[in-house]
Structure formats: C-alpha cells, structure tokens
Amino acid sequence: MSIWPPEQKIWWHEPIAKIEIVWIVVAFLWGVAMFFMMIYWHGAGEQNLSNEAYRTSPEAYAAKAQAMIDQYTVRDEGGYPVVHPPAGSEVYLIARLWQWWPILEFEKNQSYRLHISSMDWLHGFSLQPTNINLQIHPGYDMVLTVTPDQSGQFGVVCNEFCGIGHHTMLGRIYVVE
Amino acid sequence: MPAREQFRTCPATGLKIHLPAEKLIKANAVAAVVFLAIGGLFGLLVALTRWPAVHLLPAEWFYLVLTAHGLDVLLVWIIFFEMAVLYFASAILLNSRIAAPKAAWTGFWMMLAGAVITNIAVLQGKSSVMFTSYVPMQAQPHFYLGIILFAVGALIGCFVFFGTLVIAKEEHTYEGSVPLVTFGALTAAIIAVFTIASGAIILIPTLLWSLKIVSTIDPLMYKAVWWAMGHSSQQINVSAHVAIWYAIAAIVLGAKPISEKVSRLAFLMYILFLQLASAHHLLVEPGISSEWKIFNTSYAMYLAVLGSLVHGMTVPGSIEAAQRMKGFNNGLFEWLRKAPWGNPAFAGMFLSLILFGFLGGISGVVLGTEQINLIMHNTMYVPGHFHATVVTGTTLAFMALTYLLVPLIFQRELIFPRLAKLQPYLFALGAAGISLFMMGAGTLGVSRRHWDITFADAPLGFEYPGAAFLMMGLNGIAAVLAALGGLIFIVVVVGSILYGKKIEGGAAAGPKPAAVVGKYGSAGTLAIPGTAVLVTVFFIAFVLYYFVNWKYLAEVWPLR
Numbered sequence: 001m002s003i004w005p006p007e008q009k010i011w012w013h014e015p016i017a018k019i020e021i022v023w024i025v026v027a028f029l030w031g032v033a034m035f036f037m038m039i040y041w042h043g044a045g046e047q048n049l050s051n052e053a054y055r056t057s058p059e060a061y062a063a064k065a066q067a068m069i070d071q072y073t074v075r076d077e078g079g080y081p082v083v084h085p086p087a088g089s090e091v092y093l094i095a096r097l098w099q100w101w102p103i104l105e106f107e108k109n110q111s112y113r114l115h116i117s118s119m120d121w122l123h124g125f126s127l128q129p130t131n132i133n134l135q136i137h138p139g140y141d142m143v144l145t146v147t148p149d150q151s152g153q154f155g156v157v158c159n160e161f162c163g164i165g166h167h168t169m170l171g172r173i174y175v176v177e
Numbered sequence: 178m179p180a181r182e183q184f185r186t187c188p189a190t191g192l193k194i195h196l197p198a199e200k201l202i203k204a205n206a207v208a209a210v211v212f213l214a215i216g217g218l219f220g221l222l223v224a225l226t227r228w229p230a231v232h233l234l235p236a237e238w239f240y241l242v243l244t245a246h247g248l249d250v251l252l253v254w255i256i257f258f259e260m261a262v263l264y265f266a267s268a269i270l271l272n273s274r275i276a277a278p279k280a281a282w283t284g285f286w287m288m289l290a291g292a293v294i295t296n297i298a299v300l301q302g303k304s305s306v307m308f309t310s311y312v313p314m315q316a317q318p319h320f321y322l323g324i325i326l327f328a329v330g331a332l333i334g335c336f337v338f339f340g341t342l343v344i345a346k347e348e349h350t351y352e353g354s355v356p357l358v359t360f361g362a363l364t365a366a367i368i369a370v371f372t373i374a375s376g377a378i379i380l381i382p383t384l385l386w387s388l389k390i391v392s393t394i395d396p397l398m399y400k401a402v403w404w405a406m407g408h409s410s411q412q413i414n415v416s417a418h419v420a421i422w423y424a425i426a427a428i429v430l431g432a433k434p435i436s437e438k439v440s441r442l443a444f445l446m447y448i449l450f451l452q453l454a455s456a457h458h459l460l461v462e463p464g465i466s467s468e469w470k471i472f473n474t475s476y477a478m479y480l481a482v483l484g485s486l487v488h489g490m491t492v493p494g495s496i497e498a499a500q501r502m503k504g505f506n507n508g509l510f511e512w513l514r515k516a517p518w519g520n521p522a523f524a525g526m527f528l529s530l531i532l533f534g535f536l537g538g539i540s541g542v543v544l545g546t547e548q549i550n551l552i553m554h555n556t557m558y559v560p561g562h563f564h565a566t567v568v569t570g571t572t573l574a575f576m577a578l579t580y581l582l583v584p585l586i587f588q589r590e591l592i593f594p595r596l597a598k599l600q601p602y603l604f605a606l607g608a609a610g611i612s613l614f615m616m617g618a619g620t621l622g623v624s625r626r627h628w629d630i631t632f633a634d635a636p637l638g639f640e641y642p643g644a645a646f647l648m649m650g651l652n653g654i655a656a657v658l659a660a661l662g663g664l665i666f667i668v669v670v671v672g673s674i675l676y677g678k679k680i681e682g683g684a685a686a687g688p689k690p691a692a693v694v695g696k697y698g699s700a701g702t703l704a705i706p707g708t709a710v711l712v713t714v715f716f717i718a719f720v721l722y723y724f725v726n727w728k729y730l731a732e733v734w735p736l737r
Contacts, residue, residue: 001356001427001431001432001433002356002357002358002423002424002426002427002432002433002434002440002495003270003356003357003358003423003424003427003428004356004427005351005352005353005354005355005356006353006354006356006357006437009352009353009354011353011354011437011438012437012438014436014437014438015436016436016438016439017435017436017703017705019490019494019704019705019708019709020435020436020439020487020490020491020494023486023487023490023712024439024483024487026716027482027483027486027487028483030479030486030716030719030720031475031478031479031480031482031483032478032479034475034479034542034546034723035471035475035478035479037546037727038471038475038546038547038548039471041547041548041727042467045548045730045731046731046735046736046737047548047551047730047731047733047734047735047736048467048548048736048737049461049467049548049551049736049737050737051463051464051465051466051467051470052464053463053464054464077637078636078637079636080636080637103637120313121311121313121314122311122313122314122396124554124555124624126555126556126622126624127734128622128639128641129621129622129641129642130733130734131552131556131621131622131729131733132551132552132733132734132736133461133550133551133552133553133554133555133556134461134551134554135459135461135462135463135554135555136463137396137397137462137463138313138396139395139396140397140463140464141463142463142464144736144737145736145737146734146735146736147734147735147736148734149734149735150734155637155638155639157622157624157627157639158624159554159555159556159624159625159626159627160311160555160626161240161306161307161626161627162314163314164236164237164240164305166240166626166627166628167236167627167628167629167630167632167634167635168632168634168635168636169635170632170635170636170637170638170639171637172637172639
C-alpha cells in the first residue's frame with residue numbers, strides 16, 4: 001500500500017505496466033507538441049508580443065505623450081483629448097490613477113506602434129470586447145505594433161488592482177473605417 | 178530510544194503513534210480549519226459582491242475582504258494543514274518519534290502569530306494591497322512582517338519533517354524505502370523550502386522598503402521573485418494533495434501504486450521543474466524575451482505537467498486494480514460504480530482528482546501558454562483556474578483526509594454522518610461551479626479584482642456583454658453552495674472533535690484500513706481498461722480545449 005514502505009526493497013527493478021508506458025509516451029509527446037505550438041505561432045500566428053520595451057521615467061514618458069497629444073488632438077470628449085495619430089506613428093498611452101490618457105482613435109487595418117507605461121502603480125491594459133490583456137509597469141515603456149482589424153468603440157478596462165478608484169479606471173479607443 | 182509511554186498504538190491500523198507528534202498534528206489541523214472558516218467567509222462576501230444583482234459590500238470593504246480572503250485560504254489554511262500532513266506522513270506513517278517537538282511548536286506559534294498580525298494589518302484597512310501586494314503599492318510594515326513570520330514558522334516545520342525522516346532511518350522504525358505518501362510529502366517539503374527562500378528574498382526587502390530603509394523596489398523584479406514564492410507554493414499543494422490521493426486510496430481501498438518507480442519519478446518531476454512557474458505571471462509583461470517565457474512557462478517542455486498527467490492515471494489506476502482484485506470485475510466501470518461513494522473521504526478524494534484534472538489542470542496549461550495568456554491575463558479566467566486547482570483540488574482533498582484524521586488522530590467518531598456523506602458532493606458542486614463560471618466570465622473579458630463591472634462611477638462608459646453578468650451571477654450562486662458545503666465541513670469536523678463519541682482502544686473502533694491488495698508484480702500485469710478509458714476522455718478534452726483557445730486568440734487584433 002502507498003502508506004507502507006514498498007514491499008520489495010528493490011522496487012526500482014519492478015517492471016512498469018504497459019498501460020503506464022503508453023500513457024507516459026502519449027503525455028510526453030503532447031507536452032512536446034504544446035511546446036512547439038508556441039514556437040510555431042511565432043512564425044505562423046499574428047498575435048505575438050515582440051517584447052520590445054525600454055526603461056523610462058514617468059516624467060520622460062509623460063512628456064512624449066504630451067507632445068503627441070498637442071500635435072494630433074482632433075476633439076475633446078468629456079475632458080479627455082481624442083488623439084488621431086497618423087498610421088504607422090508612435091502612439092503613447094498613459095496609465096495613471098485612475099485614467100487611461102488620452103482617448104486614441106485609430107484607422108482600421110493600419111498599424112501603429114503603441115507605447116504604454118504607468119505613471120505610478122501597476123495597471124492592467126484590458127482592451128474590450130476584443131480581449132487583449134497586458135500588464136503595465138511604471139518605469140517600463142512597453143511597445144507593441146497593433147493592427148486593429150475591427151472598427152468601433154473599444155473600452156480599456158484596468159484589470160490590475162490599483163487602489164480604491166480601480167473600478168473607475170476606464171479608457172477608450174476608437175477604430176474608424 | 179524515547180520512552181515507551183510517549184507512544185500509543187492505533188487500534189485500527191496498528192501504527193505506533195508518537196503522542197507529541199499527534200498533538201502537533203491536532204494543533205496544526207485545528208488552526209487550519211479555523212482559518213478555512215474565516216477565509217471562506219471572506220470568500221463568500223467577495224462572491225456576493227461580484228454577483229451584480231447583490232453587490233453586497235462597498236468598494237473599500239470589497240478590496241479589504243478580497244485581500245484577506247486570499248491570505249487566509251491560499252496561504253494560512255493550506256500551509257497549516259500541510260504542516261499537519263508533513264508530521265503525519267513522517268512521524269505517524271514511519272512509526273517514529275517526531276524530531277525536535279519544541280522547535281515544531283515554535284514554528285507553530287510563529288505561524289499563528291504571523292497569520293494574526295497580517296490579518297490585523299488587513300483589517301485595519303491600510304493594507305488592502307491584495308494577496309500579491311505588488312509594489313509600488315505599499316502596505317503597512319506589519320502586513321509583510323506577519324507573512325515573513327508565518328513563512329519562517331513553516332520553514333521550521335519543514336526542517337522538523339526532514340529531521341524526523343533522519344531519525345526514523347537511524348532508529349530503523351521502518352524497512353527499506355519510505356512509503357510513497359511520505360515520498361510525496363517530502364516532495365512538498367523540498368518545494369516549500371525553495372518557495373519560502375524566494376519569499377524571504379522578496380518580502381524582506383519589501384518590509385525594509387515599507388519602513389523607508391530601502392528606497393525603491395523594481396516592480397518587474399518584485400513580480401518575478403514574488404511569484405517564485407506565489408506560484409511555486411501552489412506546487413507544494415499539488416504535491417501534498419497528490420500524496421493525499423494515494424494515502425486515501427490506500428487507507429480506504431488498500432490500493433497500492435501500480436508501480437512505485439513511475440509514481441515516484443512523477444513526484445521527482447515536480448521537484449525538478451515546477452519552480453519555473455513564476456513565468457506564468459510574466460507572459461504579458463514588458464521586456465521579457467519570448468525564449469525565456471516559452472521555456473519557463475512550459476516547465477521545460479511540460480515536464481512537470483507530465484508528472485501530473487502520470488499521477489492522473491496511476492491514482493485511478495491503482496484504485497481500479499484494488500477494486501478488481503476484490504472482484505468488482507464486470508465491464509469497464511463496475512470498480513468505479515461500486516466504490517465507497519458514501520464514504521466522504523473517498524468521495525472527496527475522487528472528486529478532487531477528477532475536478533483538479535479536468536478543470537484545474539487543463540485550464541492551467543491553456544492559461545500558461547505564452548500567446549493565449551494575452552486573452553486571459555488578469556481576467557476572471559485566472560481565479561477560475563486557481564479555484565479549480567486550490568479549491569476543488571487541494572481543499573477538497575484536505576477535507577477528505579480530515580474525515581480520516583478525526584477518527585485516527587482525534588479518536589472521535591464523526592457526528593452527523595449523513596451530513597458528512599453529503600458534504601463532498603455539495604462542496605465539489607459549488608466549487609466546480611465557481612471555477613467554471615469564473616472561467617466563462619474571463620473568456621468574455623471580465624476583469625478580476627474589480628468592484629464594479631458596470632463602471633457606474635467611471636467618467637467614460639463601457640458595457641460587458643450580458644452573458645458576462647449572467648456568469649458572475651451564476652458564480653455567486655455556486656459560491657453560496659460551496660460556502661454551505663464548507664460550513665457543513667466545519668460543523669461536522671469541529672463538532673466531532675468537541676462532542677464526537679470517543680473512540681477507545683477497542684479493535685472495532687475507527688475506520689479499518691483495507692487489507693493490502695496485491696503483491697508487487699501482479700498488479701503490473703493486471704488490466705485496468707476503465708482507467709484507460711478515463712484518461713482517453715481526459716486527453717481528448719484537453720486537446721480540443723487547447724486548440725479552441727488558439728482559435729479564440731487568432732480572432733483578436735494582430736499585434737507584435
């Protein structure tokens with residue numbers, strides 16, 4: 001029994017049941033398949049993080065974002081500037097207690113280099129309803145190249161707890177035709 | 178050799194029970210159950226707040242209670258119970274005296290003091306930083322101090338366990354190798370040492386930072402090291418509850434491992450590979466290479482998963498073999514149909530095995546896939562996954578073992594045996610519901626750790642789909658069922674310990690351990706077709722669900 005010492009002292013010479021060997025081989029191969037699936041997706045799939053990131057400071061990052069806001073703001077919505085940057089440009093999104101700043105407006109099927117960084121604590125970038133989720137740290141400028149392929153209005157939920165106003169931290173991204 | 182009077186002989190099993198070890202097991206098990214009750218209540222409050230139609234607590238209380246819930250159940254309940262398991266698997270199963278009982282008591286009191294201090298810090302309201310306490314968000318210093326004290330206490334317990342193994346070997350209290358269950362407990366203890374070391378490496382500087390002695394802590398480094406504690410400590414639970422599966426199968430049915438070699442190698446896989454799991458929490462983090470993520474998140478080609486897959490077959494396989502030896506040989510599943518489903522220890526154990534595999538295991542691998550994490554990170558899918566592992570897996574297995582500890586260690590009969598019979602089913606139903614509905618909500622994008630998914634107070638608006646609200650409502654209902662199951666457990670166990678009929682020395686008392694079924698070698702040739710069917714069903718479910726999630730991923734915006 002499993003609660004007594006093995007009945008045969010030299011238990012490591014016991015034969016292994018065939019069904020166990022079969023299952024071990026199947027399970028091992030499945031693990032290898034799942035391992036290579038991730039590598040395969042880096043070549044064949046369209047959803048992979050480049051892991052591009054830079055050390056930054058809240059001040060330096062905010063200055064870059066402000067320059068973009070000053071240049072490309074097209075309108076104002078409830079106190080939030082709506083920024084429509086040109087396709088292919090560097091776009092800066094600020095995460096801070098408790099806002100995603102500013103509102104961004106993209107064009108469908110165009111690519112943008114989207115930078116995101118936090119001014120204070122950890123935040124979670126959760127783009128809904130398309131459902132893309134990223135962890136945003138202070139001091140790290142995370143860069144991803146996104147190509148919105150759906151048009152409409154998207155919410156940016158904060159999905160990392162960031163204090164008492166966490167549930168009010170909601171941003172917006174528009175994708176226009 | 179210690180004095181004879183320090184031992185009693187268990188009338189049911191014939192095991193020599195060292196009385197100081199027995200006392201330690203009792204103390205740790207009782208502390209565990211108390212914190213399960215407290216933490217479970219907090220959990221119910223969380224679920225009722227996230228039930229949109231109920232929305233029980235105000236925001237400030239919600240975040241406070243959520244922090245306390247995580248600490249009390251994920252850390253305190255589980256580690257206290259694991260201390261009891263370690264002492265049981267060493268001193269009791271090996272017929273040995275326990276090493277350094279005074280040190281073990283020091284560890285116990287440190288853990289208790291630490292748990293109380295951290296709970297006070299949380300309840301004071303200025304440490305609602307969640308279980309993970311990510312910097313730069315800061316809790317009060319005694320929040321970290323309490324966790325450090327608790328961890329050091331647990332570390333002492335691990336070394337008492339190691340010491341007991343040495344004593345048992347030196348004093349020849351057993352022949353040959355340690356039992357498989359003790360081997361599993363040893364796995365848990367080895368992982369615990371690594372885990373606690375990681376905890377110390379990150380929490381001691383964080384304590385100094387909260388005292389303004391250290392100026393900054395890098396948030397990314399914090400996450401990487403914190404999760405070397407946070408996730409690896411879940412692997413302590415896996416090792417412990419797998420050991421308990423084997424133990425209950427042995428005690429209730431007389432099952433023995435199909436092959437010692439395979440089961441022990443599977444435990445060894447845990448020691449070698451589980452510690453890479455910190456990566457599961459860093460898959461959508463800035464600035465970490467994909468090579469690092471893929472290697473670590475897959476435990477080097479899923480070798481730790483392989484360990485669990487092996488146990489997932491050898492545990493039911495050993496039960497099938499034992500049942501067939503007893504003559505339950507008709508068809509594929511007579512052995513399973515005629516299993517002792519009315520025994521809460523067996524029912525809890527088997528439900529834990531099934532739910533841990535189907536819900537917790539599969540969802541964990543999918544969630545931990547580098548790219549698929551993009552559509553799940555920090556959504557409700559995450560708590561959905563770990564409630565499947567830690568509640569339907571670990572907690573249910575620990576509850577099942579408790580039904581055996583009450584007669585064997587506390588020497589009391591269970592009060593309300595009918596309620597006890599029902600309890601594993603009710604708790605499993607509720608906990609499985611919580612897991613599934615949270616995963617469903619997560620797939621629809623709902624954020625975890627979030628007080629108000631209607632965003633009523635947000636300057637900008639957004640609406641989750643109606644199905645997401647339905648999922649959160651169903652989660653609330655399932656949580657009520659689970660809480661009821663938990664309450665019955667507490668009532669039965671505490672009631673039995675206090676008021677249960679005392680089991681005296683007579684041979685008739687207590688659960689009889691089943692007779693050993695089968696000798697070595699014979700079990701190896703025994704066919705276990707029922708188990709083969711079960712693992713085939715599991716494997717097909719795994720493969721289908723895995724690729725369905727790749728399809729979901731393929732539908733989101735292209736990004737790189």
